[in-house]
Amino acid sequence: xxxxxxxxxxxxxxxxxxxxxxxxxxxxxxxxxxxxxxxxxxxxxxxxxxxxxxxxxxxxxxxxxxxxxxxxxxxxxxxxxxxxxxxxxxxxxxxxxxxxxxxxxxxxxxxxxxxxxxxxxxxxxxxxxxxxxxxxxxxxxxxxxxxxxxxxxxxxxxxxxxxxxxxxxxxxxxxxxxxxxxxxxxxxxxxxxxxxxxxxxxxxxxxxxxxxxxxxxxxxxxxxxxxxxxxxxxxxxxxxxxxxxxxxxxxxxxxxxxxxxxxxxxxxxxxxxxxxxxxxxxxxxxxxxxxxxxxxxxxxxxxxxxxxxxxxxxxxxxxxxxxxxxxxxxxxxxxxxxxxxxxxxxxxxxxxxxxxxxxxxxxxxxxxxxx
Amino acid sequence: xxxxxxxxxxxxxxxxxxxxxxxxxxxxxxxxxxxxxxxxxxxxxxxxxxxxxxxxxxxxxxxxxxxxxxxxxxxxxxxxxxxxxxxxxxxxxxxxxxxxxxxxxxxxxxxxxxxxxxxxxxxxxxxxxxxxxxxxxxxxxxxxxxxxxxxxxxxxxxxxxxxxxxxxxxxxxxxxxxxxxxxxxxxxxxxxxxxxxxxxxxxxxxxxxxxxxxxxxxxxxxxxxxxxxxxxxxxxxxxxxxxxxxxxxxxxxxxxxxxxxxxxxxxxxxxxxxxxxxxxxxxxxxxxxxxxxxxxxxxxxxxxxxxxxxxxxxxxxxxxxxxxxxxxxxxxxxxx
Numbered sequence: 289x290x291x292x293x294x295x296x297x298x299x300x301x302x303x304x305x306x307x308x309x310x311x312x313x314x315x316x317x318x319x320x321x322x323x324x325x326x327x328x329x330x331x332x333x334x335x336x337x338x339x340x341x342x343x344x345x346x347x348x349x350x351x352x353x354x355x356x357x358x359x360x361x362x363x364x365x366x367x368x369x370x371x372x373x374x375x376x377x378x379x380x381x382x383x384x385x386x387x388x389x390x391x392x393x394x395x396x397x398x399x400x401x402x403x404x405x406x407x408x409x410x411x412x413x414x415x416x417x418x419x420x421x422x423x424x425x426x427x428x429x430x431x432x433x434x435x436x437x438x439x440x441x442x443x444x445x446x447x448x449x450x451x452x453x454x455x456x457x458x459x460x461x462x463x464x465x466x467x468x469x470x471x472x473x474x475x476x477x478x479x480x481x482x483x484x485x486x487x488x489x490x491x492x493x494x495x496x497x498x499x500x501x502x503x504x505x506x507x508x509x510x511x512x513x514x515x516x517x518x519x520x521x522x523x524x525x526x527x528x529x530x531x532x533x534x535x536x537x538x539x540x541x542x543x544x545x546x547x548x549x550x551x552x553x554x555x556x557x558x559x560x561x562x563x564x565x566x567x568x569x570x571x572x573x574x575x576x577x578x579x580x581x582x583x584x585x586x587x588x589x590x591x592x593x594x595x596x597x598x599x600x601x602x603x604x605x606x607x608x609x610x611x612x613x614x615x616x617x618x619x620x621x622x623x624x625x626x627x628x629x630x631x632x633x634x635x636x637x638x639x640x641x642x643x644x645x646x647x648x649x650x651x652x653x654x655x656x657x658x659x
Numbered sequence: 660x661x662x663x664x665x666x667x668x669x670x671x672x673x674x675x676x677x678x679x680x681x682x683x684x685x686x687x688x689x690x691x692x693x694x695x696x697x698x699x700x701x702x703x704x705x706x707x708x709x710x711x712x713x714x715x716x717x718x719x720x721x722x723x724x725x726x727x728x729x730x731x732x733x734x735x736x737x738x739x740x741x742x743x744x745x746x747x748x749x750x751x752x753x754x755x756x757x758x759x760x761x762x763x764x765x766x767x768x769x770x771x772x773x774x775x776x777x778x779x780x781x782x783x784x785x786x787x788x789x790x791x792x793x794x795x796x797x798x799x800x801x802x803x804x805x806x807x808x809x810x811x812x813x814x815x816x817x818x819x820x821x822x823x824x825x826x827x828x829x830x831x832x833x834x835x836x837x838x839x840x841x842x843x844x845x846x847x848x849x850x851x852x853x854x855x856x857x858x859x860x861x862x863x864x865x866x867x868x869x870x871x872x873x874x875x876x877x878x879x880x881x882x883x884x885x886x887x888x889x890x891x892x893x894x895x896x897x898x899x900x901x902x903x904x905x906x907x908x909x910x911x912x913x914x915x916x917x918x919x920x921x922x923x924x925x926x927x928x929x930x931x932x933x934x935x936x937x938x939x940x941x942x943x944x945x946x947x948x949x950x951x952x953x954x955x956x957x958x959x960x961x962x963x964x965x966x967x968x969x970x971x972x973x974x975x976x977x978x979x980x981x982x983x984x985x986x987x988x989x990x991x992x993x994x995x
Binding site: 387414416418426427431434438444445449467471475631633635638641643 | 684710713715716718720723724725726727728730731732733734735736748749752755756759760761762763764765766767768769771800801803823824825855857877901903904905906
């Protein structure tokens with residue numbers, strides 16, 4: 289039987305009303321709905337997820353540092369959302385295709401991004417940071433919610449092809465106010481498309497709290513579209529993985545779309561251009577610090593006697609290596625020549641643009657020979 | 660040659676494109692059993708089935724956004740927007756996604772999407788059913804924009820648009836849907852004139868009249884009327900609004916030295932402004948007088964009973980021709 293949210297009258301901010309497997313202090317509790325989806329996750333697998341989260345946090349910290357040092361124009365931190373991103377993305381099959389928003393650093397990490405992929409777009413070198421075909425991840429989307437429709441269209445193609453694949457889309461709580469996200473749910477439901485919606489409710493859309501987007505748990509909307517949904521503790525990596533495995537299995541089996549609301553928290557600013565001290569209180573941040581997704585797994589593994597200091601040191605060192613490579617790639621990027629602004633606008637020759645390119649080439653050539 | 664209406668020619672073009680390439684899928688409101696509100700997709704559901712002729716929910720952004728996802732998957736979606744004035748809810752998906760994904764990914768993602776838009780006025784329709792939004796799309800890099808004026812062009816260029824790896828905004832003049840013309844259904848696409856070329860519809864020596872869409876018929880009427888008065892007008896059908904074929908235009912202007920550009924869309928920052936600016940850049944020294952625009956007014960599209968005052972007609976075109984030829988006209992008066 290599919291897990292179903294119990295409709296409740298409380299506001300979207302009641303954090304206790306979410307499915308979890310690990311409590312914030314790292315105690316593993318029974319979850320009749322989700323346990324079966326992660327019964328293969330032993331201590332070694334959990335250590336791997338923990339390692340992913342530590343590396344992701346390090347990548348994120350390096351992104352912030354590179355922006356502060358003037359190497360990136362902008363960075364969208366994902367600190368606090370490691371469990372949601374790693375837990376869900378590690379549940380994907382290689383053939384699945386992801387349509388992310390701009391904050392999904394952990395998702396492209398889990399899909400095999402190379403160090404330069406994290407920064408190429410934010411540095412302003414290319415419109416997309418990674419190769420969509422090799423990662424099977426669409427370019428990071430900045431227009432809020434637009435990618436959810438792309439995922440549904442892709443899923444429609446999967447269905448036509450009869451392929452054993454699922455399209456997945458990530459978006460935030462703010463995006464749920466967008467028409468596109470609602471249209472995506474209608475189209476997905478109408479065509480029973482194999483698509484999974486992952487809403488990362490990180491509580492803030494820049495300065496607007498989730499209560500401005502929704503007065504009811506966001507996962508509660510999906511059943512109204514005919515889409516089964518689950519609200520999980522987004523800081524519990526096991527719950528996120530279990531929920532995603534349920535959703536993927538549902539979509540893969542031909543039953544149509546599934547929806548996950550992962551209740552998490554964006555610890556840092558919306559982007560490096562944002563100042564969250566203007567709109568949110570320290571005590572809220574402190575409360576979420578005590579729900580840290582990485583510390584939670586650590587506490588659990590330590591209680592099991594499955595996490596050694598040596599392992600921790602090795603993991604930190606591995607994270608530092610990734611960050612170092614990311615920095616080296618970033619600093620080593622060579623900006624393409626001026627005429628490349630015209631490259632790739634069209635797939636086929638366009639006489640109007642070709643004329644402009646010619647004019648600009650002549651203009652540039654007029655400087656040749658100057659000191 | 661087969662005589663077809665423009666609407667039937669478009670339907671034949673869709674059918675041929677779908678037979679040629681199984682990746683071609685249609686999406687739109689009411690395009691299945693109904694065959695579209697203008698019946699352009701009539702019969703396609705029966706031939707190709709509901710998985711290739713997809714009746715969609717009534718959500719334009721959803722239709723175009725879904726087509727983007729299908730293009731990611733390697734399909735060639737052909738979208739029908741029911742009326743010109745209904746394309747605005749899909750504007751974000753068209754200009755921010757469809758137009759940009761190829762550039763954003765440096766060609767690694769292609770968007771071979773054709774967006775068909777029943778377009779422009781003159782049919783006495785309700786509000787939002789007679790708009791000319793072409794300038795918005797011409798202004799957007801990454802899109803190609805086509806406006807057809809006759810059945811033969813409609814059949815050919817629709818197939819070319821679908822075969823193109825670039826996204827194409829495809830404008831179909833509603834008031835010509837029932838206009839008949841000969842179509843060569845068997846002509847190989849490879850032999851046809853490229854989609855971006857303008858066409859000299861009528862040759863002349865005194866002035867060049869440039870237009871597109873349903874206004875091509877009006878321009879031809881004006882040219883016939885002018886000929887009765889001893890004036891020889893060359894008429895050019897742009898056919899492609901992005902890119903514009905300036906080679907054909909410049910050749911004509913160098914011959915006639917006088918230009919009138921006409922369209923139904925309103926004037927400010929419209930196609931005519933762009934074409935005239937380019938003409939002055941390309942062949943200023945050949946001009947005998949300042950090029951003129953004859954356009955819709957800068958007003959929202961008026962109610963049906965008033966649209967005849969908005970749409971450029973034969974007399975407004977001839978008045979502009981008189982002005983570029985320095986003859987008595989509405990500005991100088993009959994005595995000038």
